[in-house]
Amino acid sequence: MSTDLDETIRQNASGPAKAAGDAGSVEQHKLTEQIEADRYLASKEAARSKSRGLVINKLVPPGAD
DSSP states (O other), X not given: OHXXXXXXXXXXXXXXXXXXXXXXXXXXXXHHHHHHHHXXXXXXXXXXXXXXXXXXXXXXXXXXX
């Protein structure tokens, strides 16, 4: 179900914001809105990822026993 919503968001962001008939007038979504939609979808994909974004390791220098 989430992938259907993602696809709908992608289609809406890539399609026109406004359209009119009879010789046509089309207005595209603002670039900021398209960027925000892309960020939203990327963050959802990152949250679904099994790998962690930040890995913290404890470094122990040799001879520090």
